[in-house]
Structures are given as structure tokens and as C-alpha cells.
Amino acid sequence: MSRSTPVRTSCDACASSCATASVSRCSIASPSSATRSKKIARSRGCSAVSSGASSRRNGTARWSTTFATRAQLEYGVRRSVTNLDLVFHTDAAWLDLPPELVGLYCINPAREGGVSRFVSLVTVHNELVRRHAPVLPRLYRAFPWDRQAEHAPGDVKVAWRPIFSYDGRGFMACVNDKLIETGAELAGEALDDEARASLTATRALLDAPELRVEFTIERGQVQFINNRQFAHSRTDFTDAPEPHLKRHMIRLWTREEGRRTFHG
Template identity: 35%
Template sequence: MAVAEVLGPGEWLGAELRDSDTWRIPLTEAHRREVLAAVHADSEESFPLPTLAPILHRVRDELTHGRGFVLIQGVPVAEMTERQCERAALGLARQVGAIVPQPPDAQPLMHVRDTGADPSRAKSYQHSGRLGFHSDPTDVVALLCVRPARSGGLSAIVSSVAVHNELVRTRPDLAELLYQPWWHDRRTGDGPDSFYTKPICAVRPDGGVSVAYGPDYLRSAQRGATVPPFTAAQEETMDLLDRLTNDTRFTLTMDLRAGDMQFLNNHVVLHSRTAYEDHPEPSRRRHLLRLWLTTA
């Protein structure tokens, strides 16, 4: 198939946004008090945000029709217990989209902490190793930082639309390969159910492109007994994607601090994380809350 470049606000370069504040939303003291009041409200179902809710609705618009990412700063996590942080994350996220339960136990949110698991076999939220640029399997992923690591753990994002268009311009033969089936690994065990095929790129109903890439999970799929080895063209495609997603022209890095809440549109943004080193005390170790959302 012949593929073409995709135009629109979802195409951006990190080098052009690095010194911009247009993608940051710092909460005012009034917003922070509003979050705390909602957290302490008697009703578990109600999370009233009279002045902050309209801002979060605009976040949803930016995610679905704009650049595809937003960073909210100043969620008052230091003034809340862990359970209250969970409630705040869910209350804020529900203003942006509907919560998608996460496997394996259909939980509304996931705690991102190092469990000492093997990075080559475990889920990305269970270890402290570096993560390749990837997308999560929902419309939006949100991360609320409760505590950063002692060092490392930087978040980096790229416009997958910009990377796609660069391949179309420079290597259209490899760009076409992105629309063909690739083997992926669910990392749910060693049986055949852990492995499945789908394209990396798909055309969206509005004519845009949705990019579902995850090199760590593509490479670990090679352990499957019935999964064929990469072809030379697939290897070349992944090498080029890895070079582009790590190119400083494309990459925008965020050092998430306590109270930062990052929202990403998985269709048009890929994200990664550097390896990190934690504090020895459990109460000071890196802790993020991950939520999956749908905007349909």
C-alpha cells in the first residue's frame, strides 16, 4: 500500500516545544484547595471541581484535537494519604475521559513502583529499567507523580505522527511495513495466548494515523514458540524507529515531580522512561499512579 504524510496539530517536534509553557497547566492555590475539598467530600461518587473542571475539559480537547499531551502541575499530593491520592487521580481523570480497567485484575488505576521484577519479562510498571518509546493500549494514559525517584526516571515523549511522517518522507518502503501485521507480546505467560499480531500503524476514521508501537514487547515476542524471527526489513524498521524516537529533534523530556499529572494521547504520542535509582527507604521510593482512559 502507498502511505502518505498526515497533517495536523498532532505533528510536532520536541526541539520546538522545549522552552514553551503552552503544554503546562500550573494549578492555582484555589484549584489545589478545590482538589483537597473534593478528596475530603463525604460522597465517594462525587468529586466537585467547579473552577477546575472546565480546564480539564479543555485538556480533553487538546488531547483529542491538539498536540496530544498536557502536563498539569501542582496536584497537592503532599497533603494527601495514598488512598486520597488515588481518589484525586481518579476524580481528575474522569473529567478528561472514562476510566478503563487495567489488567490483570481490572483495577481502575495501577501503582507504578519497582518490584524488582525482570525487565525482560515483567510489565513496564513493575521494574526500574529503561523503557523504549511505546504507546499504551487505550486512547489516553495519565500518570500522577506521588514521588519521584532519587535519580533518573525521566519521562520522554515524541509525536508518533512526526516520526511516521519522517519515515514516509525518507523511507516509504519501511513506512508501508508499519501497516502490516507484527507479532506482539502480552507478557501474560509462555503460552500461545501471550502472543498476537496487529499492525503498528492504522488509519483512523478521520484520516489520521494511530501508532501502536512498543519495541520492548515486539522484541520479547520473539520468545514465542510459534513466532517467526524478524525479517531483515523489520529489523531495519525498528532500528530506524528507535533512532528517530531518541533523536533530540523529536524528543521532549519531562522530569516529573511530585504533583505533576501527565496526560498523553496514545494514538499520536509515544512515551518512554529512563532507568532510575530509588531511595533505600520504602516511604521515599518512586511512586506514580497510572490511569487508562477512553475519550470515545
């Protein structure tokens, strides 16, 4: 494995990314109590900083284990830190260099719900070619993305990126129609009919049961996914009332290029 660049992480494991990577599951040893405290972890040449508490510096959230109830989300609050269901998305889709590989380690699963779902964005792209070819060119042009307040104070709140792109090295996809909708609101630019039609067609394929795989992650399991060619989602969940049994996941972001910073 070549040396990779941890982007945002609180995990003790990493793996090389692969353009044809699919979802995998494996069991690893149960973590010690030290897992919840800040430490430096090294695994197969990759260094990672983990923290059991949220931290914001220059507007960037490093990691958080705070889970909210079903309530109105305030601006900048990630839906992933609530128990609400998540639409199909790729992580940090608004970045110029989004994470290549996303890992998730389960310390405690939810008491009920929280089913993981995955879909190949290469498959979605090819199904768009087959079923909705007229909308495809719009998906290769820029959309406004809400940066979710993950930027320094005073920076612009919106990034402009296409959903599909090809840079000569490979295909890359970034999806999250919720962030595009709020991005359009923040930019003060309404999405036109062409943009909405392309998003609607994409969302329908993302939600198609025949194109996805799903499973419920269990204690001690790790899932890895190619974040640039697969989208993931999670159903809503009910947490345990006991503090030591509450849902606790550790996420790893890594990439093979760019600087050792969130933005790369």
C-alpha cells in the same frame, strides 16, 4: 467533556483526549494518605477504581506499585514496574482499543533519574516518509505483539497489529519494538529482513534527540499524553531507601469508546 471509559486507572483526574494533544504539566494539591487505599474516584463525569496493591484476576493485572531491582525479567513482568530504562512505547499497544489518553500523577519522584521523554508519532511517520520511504508499507502490516501475560489462562500469548494504521477517522500508531521481538519469539516466527529494517528505521527516529521533549516530573505534577499519537519513555532511576520517599506514581488510562473493560 463527553463521558469517557476508564480502562485501567488509579488516578483522581482525567481530561479529554485530543488528536493534537501534546505533553502538559500542572500542579495539583498533595494527596491525602487515602490515595494509597482502594476507593472510587469521580472527576468531571469519569469514574475510576484505584488500588494500592497488585491484583490479578483471569490473568489481568489491575495495578501494581512493586518496583524491582536490575535483574532478569521474568515473562509477564512489565518493565515499567522496575527501575530499568524504558524504550519509547505506547501503552497497551497490542490491544484492539488501546487507551487514548494516558495520565501520570507524581506522589513521590525518584531520588535520581526517571526523566520522562516524549515524541510525536506523526512526526516520526512523516520523517520516515522523508528519509526511509521504502520501509513505510511494512509498518502498515501486522507484527506479532507479546501480550505480556495480560490475558486469561490458556489464551494466545501474541496479538497481531500494525505499527501504523488509519481507520478513516484518524491516524493511530502503536510502538514498542521490545514487545514485537518477544512476540516473534512466542509466535515462533522470525522477523524477516523487511520487518527488521522498518523497526530499525523507526527506532532511530524515536531516539533522535531533535525530535523529542523531556522533563523530570516533580511531586504534585500531572502529565497527560495522547497515547495513540505520542510515544513516551523513561530513563532508569535510583530510588530512595526510605519507604515513605520511594518513587510513587499513579497512572490513568482512558478512552472514548468500547466497554468499561481492559480489552474494550
